[in-house]
Amino acid sequence: MKYIEFKIKNYKGIRDEKLKLDTLPEMKIFTLVGLNESGKTSVLEAINSFQNGIKNKDGIIPKDKKMNFNDTVELSAVAALDKSDEKLIKRFCEEKGFLLQEEISKVTITRKLKYKDSKPEGKGLVNSSWIINLNGHKTTSRKKAVERLYDINKELWEEVTTYVEKSIFPRIILYSNFLFEIPPKIYLAKKNKDEATTPKHLLATDDQYFLLIQDILDSLGQDLRVEDHLLNRYLSGESEDLDNINHVLSAMSAKVSEEVFQTWGRVSGIDINGREVTFGDSVKEDADGYYLELKVKEGAKTYLVQERSLGFRWFFAFLLFTQFRKFRKGDPENTLFLLDEPASNLHQTGQQELLTLLDSLTDKSTVIYSTHSHHLISPKWLAGAYIVKNEAINPDEKAITDVMSVRATDIKVDRYFNFAAQHPNQSTHFQPILDVLEYRPSGLEQIPSIAIVEGKFDYYNFSYYSLLNKVGLNFYPANGAGSLDDIIALYLSWGREFIVILDADSAGHREKNRYLKQFGAIVDNKIFCLDDVSSDFKDYTTESLTTTEDREGVVRKIYGSTATYDKTLYNSALQKLYIDGETFKFSKITLGNFKKVTDFIKDKMGK
Structure with a gap:
């Protein structure tokens, strides 16, 4: 399953906008381009809120309507299913006694939050509605007439949609920045200091670094778990268990070293020989609990991550929290990463290196990132570029009345190629991008x-x-x-x-x-x-x-052996080959x- 469209209505300054992700050729990296305060962050937050909930229900009311907002905030997502997704849903339904008889193809979920007098109605409960083709008949039915599951068994319909949302819908993960202060001690469990209660320790499962350790273990493909294969082995104290901990930590160190240093060296050209990441040789213990240490080795010297440069810390955190997040056990495929102004505080070289890293990130995921830096715009991804503009803001306006007034924020999201077509005086293909960024070398x-x-x-x-x-x-x-x-x-x-x-x-x-x-x-x-x-x-x-033969061959390579030449198909196929870096003879x-x-x-x- 993959997301193909998001709809946003009345979220902060976004009145009614769509973000379509079903491009031709297929894109996995989408760029939101705009000036500061254009609304890029609001777009990302709205998409994130669709799946992860609205954190501040009072803070999302459009600014110009705060005095008396009586409307509905709506967040919708449309997702396309592949054949494997449909098989999973059909199998689930069949096990529950219902045979699906029609193709599902895509699903739409809409979240609605109603307001009255600028206050959320119904205790702030967000209502969800679905458009999903669950049509068929009961396995025990003598009549094979196709009926809607919702009409004949609403309870089962709710069970199926819950399964689809939790087990098939891709995860949405928003990162506002990657300037994480990676702690010198990553706690696996905290000690229970109340001796009268059990258990004696509490797993730190709510901590993002605990989850990171589990993601790294998942990436090893050995069905390893923090509690069973690190913590409990340490608590047993047996020499064989301690030796096994050493093996696990060595494998973790090698995997992170490969993902971080090998990747960073490949995109930056920096010599990474003698550099590695280490988790040490055992779990450690202090008065608070049981922990691992994450350090960087350069030759004979060992450093905490915080002791390295800003650029290294940024890239280190970026790779840890994206490359390994894709391996989380139980997560559906095609994780959607939302990156808000990534690498904005880095030098242009670091920003350009990030473009290369984003390519490597999308083997099992999709990325939407915002930027106002021309160094973070790739010509390869313009088919997935959007211009985000706040119609209420004129960057050249200096009048005090404009500054003092409550502006009717109006955030527009427009596909780059549409934006270019609407600006005939900006004749070159990249010029709208340059103009939006107010770029001058x-x-x-x-x-x-x-x-x-x-x-x-x-x-x-x-x-x-x-x-x-x-x-x-x-x-x-x-x-x-x-x-x-x-x-x-x-x-x-x-x-x-x-x-x-x-x-x-x-x-x-x-x-x-x-x-x-x-x-x-x-x-x-x-x-x-x-x-x-x-x-x-x-x-x-x-x-x-x-040659004509080569053009036909390019079309067949992308669209299959039965595809016939068409100029539009050829241009799209060639564009996809270029974007994906695939070869053609x-x-x-x-x-x-x-x-x-x-x-x-x-x-x-x-x-």
Whole structure:
């Protein structure tokens, strides 16, 4: 099961918005982009509240309605089921005496909290309603007429929906930050100091670090439990049990070292030789209880995590609380992680490293993260990008009356591509993102040289080829052959290197001549059509560089052997290959065509 849509109504400043996660191609990383105070955090909190409850029922009323709010807060989630989910539900129903006869496909749950005079009604009870196709008949029924389970056995219907929600719906986990102060002692159990009562110790099951230890044990795949395989062995005092503790802690240390240092070294390029995480060789005891120590070894020296740099502590906590959380025993697949402004207090290098880490996080999960940093926006994930904007806030407004008034907060959530289409004057494909972030580079910032192409699918064609062949070029998608004026002017004003590659069709030639006339000699040797690269490319578009057979092969690789070529399917399939980093064996003709273009670009840029 996976979430495909969230609906939010009257939650803080969100009046009525949807966040759709069923993209083509399928995405597992979604970005909420917006300025400070735009409402990104409110969106994440609303999604989290759908599953984990509304913590402050008085605090979610829209600000401009606090005086007398008489409406309903609604949080809805739509989830799509796969075949294995349906089998589980059908088996559960059959064991209870009901045979499902129709496909379920998706489930919608809506939470509603009604208010009267700005106070929650019904003692703040949140009501849930379901849309789920539970249609069939009793196993003992002679008549096989299909009926709704809700109509014939409401008690069983409630039992089934409870099972679906607890056992199949993916977990939603919100992390507001990762600046956790990992304690020097992680308690497994606290001693019961009241000698007149039992038990003698109490497991620290409510502590997030206790749960982290159990997650690490689950990741080892050996059915290990904190109480049985660590605590009780220590309490027995037997030499064999103590030796077994040592083996368990060694395995835990090796697993965390692999996940933390190997991953960090891979994305950062830092030499991690001689660095490891250690839990020591045994459970330890003090007057308060029984605990483990988590330390970092670098060569012969051992440090507490708190003694390392801010950047290391952030990444250490991020990897611990995300990579191992996925292994929690009993959790359904496809955990949804909500990350609010991750790495916002780190240097741009750390933020860029996080993009790589997010890719590795999504093998068993989905991520929605918010940001106002351009370093945390990946071109690969723009199909899953949303612009979050508070219509009530004008960043340029300085009037005292505006500052003093109670603003009617109005948080809008719009898919990035829709946002781009609604801003025709912001012509380049990335420009709405840059404008939302109010991004302007400093003179010292390293702005890459780029090859500007006509659109996003040209971008994915060239970027995928460059990825497979390690070409080392940066491509930038515009919004059509005639939309390059702003990005050309921008790069000229920044004094940064660029080149334009247009299709060799009538529109490409027309716009090439217009740009040369408009910008003059300064863009000589910077604006080209494909037939400037090679006379073989006369009348070519970017798509023409790939042979018909290769295009059909790309479609079949993603959509199955029976899929037939369609331009939209091809573009989506190629985009998915690029996003997932999957390989495809192109023909020599296709590879040769792209090599001619990239060699031409490198030659013109002096690379």
